Amino acid sequence: MDLYRASRTGPMDFNTENRGPKAGKTASSNDDRLDSGLDSLKEEEYIEVAADLGRLRVQCAPQSSAEPQQDGAEWKREVTEDGDTYLHLAVIHEAPDMAIKMIDMSINDPFLNQQNYQRQTALHLAVVTVQPQVVDRLLRAGSDPTLVDNSGNTPLHIACRIGSLACFSLLTQNCPDQLQTILQMPNYNGQKCLHLVAMHGYLSLLENLISLGADINAQEQCNGRTALHLAVDLQNRDLVKLLISKGADVNSQTYGGHTAYHLTYGRDDEEIKKMLFDLTAGDLRDLSDTESEDSEDDYGDDEELESEDDDDDDEPYDDIRVMGQK
Structure with a gap:
């Protein structure tokens, strides 16, 4: 499912933990912005975004180096009027395959910790939308679990508030050095x-x-x-x-x-x-x-x-x- 089609679908299904809609315009909260990204783009920009993301569907060898990838990718510098990167958009609109592809191309890259204008990282949004697979990949790739959004919440705060045991477990198990600080x-x-x-x-x-x-x-x-x-x-x-x-x-x-x-x-x-x-x-x-x-x-x-x-x-x-x- 590409990002363009994801943005055009109707109200999203309820998640498996029965806490309401995963994302989209049907959910509203002062703490979590789930209606950002493609919803803010003009009609003609949808095609351009989908095309740009489509170019990311390439075969790339797994990156084993601990150093950030210096590939000069232009897509890492693109942001929407809400400050969302393509990775934010892929997470918001629940396109995990595309999100994971970008994560694998950005291991230990500051791009992973880029915050939108509500200071949400991709990790925040992956927890908000309850996508454990993306949460796991982000943590392993170098996402910082101590960063806070504009309400002062770390991703663990959000997992605690929404009651996601899967995201909670990943966040507490994969950041032992920062856990006591976060608590x-x-x-x-x-x-x-x-x-x-x-x-x-x-x-x-x-x-x-x-x-x-x-x-x-x-x-x-x-x-x-x-x-x-x-x-x-x-x-x-x-x-x-x-x-x-x-x-x-x-x-x-x-x-x-x-x-x-x-x-x-x-x-x-x-x-x-x-x-x-x-x-x-x-x-x-x-x-x-x-x-x-x-x-x-x-x-x-x-x-x-x-x-x-x-x-x-x-x-x-x-x-x-x-x-x-x-």
């Missing part, structure tokens, strides 16, 4: 990989992350919630039990001073509430009437801040100088 990297929402799998309730991925060395008590940077706080927020009993069995700290507090038990107030699952009540330190169980919602106070008490500002206004400034004089 500690928050995206621009302050969320690490562990938080993303907790938010979506992927139990097996969470177990894998913990076994790989992810900090089970890591706090989101925005409000200080741990995976256990998130599990309670979602009322995911199985996830709460799993986290507790793995040693999650039930006494960990958000930046607003709330434990996971505090988040059970007003929630329906009495089993979660009882479980956390029994485990939480006695002096951390009570929640004042004015702090019934964690989200209301995690960023501080606005009225208190305003009061402090008012107090400051009452004090005249006595250290202002004009032309050296008070």
Whole structure:
């Protein structure tokens, strides 16, 4: 299937992991741009792109050298108005044979890590579209798994968010030197990989992350919630039990001073509430009437801040100088 025909097909099939459309205009997300590439080209440019990519269908000997290939290929320098290379386009429109051909012609070449205008590499897009074969080939050819898109997500963050076990396994097994760094990297929402799998309730991925060395008590940077706080927020009993069995700290507090038990107030699952009540330190169980919602106070008490500002206004400034004089 060439890229031109791929761009002309209707809504794409649902993937085998039953998480919605693989790619195309039927899927929309603030984090992943799946409607780029050929969709942005003019009608007359479709033929030209297809012809250019067709010229790449050549027989080439496998490259064994560890050095980047210096073939001066013009196609490596071509980009669309979205900043997509031909490799980006092949991945977006799910033409794996063509993508793999380009990858094999670009081993250890910076071309593999070129980012489009949303800072997505071909590896990001291969994970977004759930193409494990392309993910594997990109990693083996020298793609950098630590690069982030314009939401601060590495490819592993994306695999954790969409719950792709195949892509997750490839990314964790093929980048051992960078793995611990990636596990500690928050995206621009302050969320690490562990938080993303907790938010979506992927139990097996969470177990894998913990076994790989992810900090089970890591706090989101925005409000200080741990995976256990998130599990309670979602009322995911199985996830709460799993986290507790793995040693999650039930006494960990958000930046607003709330434990996971505090988040059970007003929630329906009495089993979660009882479980956390029994485990939480006695002096951390009570929640004042004015702090019934964690989200209301995690960023501080606005009225208190305003009061402090008012107090400051009452004090005249006595250290202002004009032309050296008070």
